[in-house]
Amino acid sequence: MSNLPIVEDISMAELKQGLAQGTILLVDCREDYEWVEARIPGAVFNPLSTFDVAALPQAAGKKVVIHCRSGRRSITALEMAQTLGRPDITTHFGGGMLAWQAAGEPTERG
Secondary structure (H helix, E strand, O other): OOOOOOOEEOOHHHHHHHHHHOOEEEEEOOOHHHHHHOEOOOOEEOOHHHOOHHHOOOOOOOEEEEEOOOOHHHHHHHHHHHHOOOOOOOEEEOOHHHHHHHOOOOOEOO
């Protein structure tokens, strides 16, 4: 059996559709200063520096998707989640906030 994490990438179109339909729970693993500057509406915050697997959402019928700025930290977060008992968390938005903002998608501040 492989020790490598399972990593599935979700496209922006799939992410937007899942957010609109309520079938995706988006987890932002960037840091505080990034979260305050801009975030994808509806995302929940769980920064990688203090990543808490127990705080990851669990909802029947919903896919948990992790994202960060560019896709590196989200893979680390996926690996941590899987190692610590959440094998169901396999998907990340590899383009992250850079791709989201480059596409002109809406963000929130705060």
